[in-house]
Amino acid sequence: MAKNNLPASAYAKPHTMSGKAVSVSDNPGSGPDHSRANTVNMSVGNVTRNEQPGTKTTGIKVRGTGAATKGLMARGPMA
Numbered sequence: 001m002a003k004n005n006l007p008a009s010a011y012a013k014p015h016t017m018s019g020k021a022v023s024v025s026d027n028p029g030s031g032p033d034h035s036r037a038n039t040v041n042m043s044v045g046n047v048t049r050n051e052q053p054g055t056k057t058t059g060i061k062v063r064g065t066g067a068a069t070k071g072l073m074a075r076g077p078m079a
Contacts, residue, residue, distance in 0.1 A: 014022040034040050041049055059073035 014024075016022060032039055043049070056075055059075040061072055062074045065072050
């Protein structure tokens with residue numbers, strides 16, 4: 001065997017910085033287990049499992065838009 005390639009039993013057991021033993025759990029951390037496909041909050045392209053806010057429909061009609069192609073409503077601070 002190489003000098004730095006020892007079996008696991010030759011090294012220290014897993015422990016905290018204070019020297020206490022560490023246990024192994026199936027779900028480390030907190031919260032629900034996100035290892036299954038039906039519990040993961042992921043998105044692919046524009047399809048997502050999370051709730052998305054609805055389309056804004058409020059605002060004021062802007063004058064002088066002519067042949068507008070992107071809408072006639074303005075939303076936001078108009079100073």
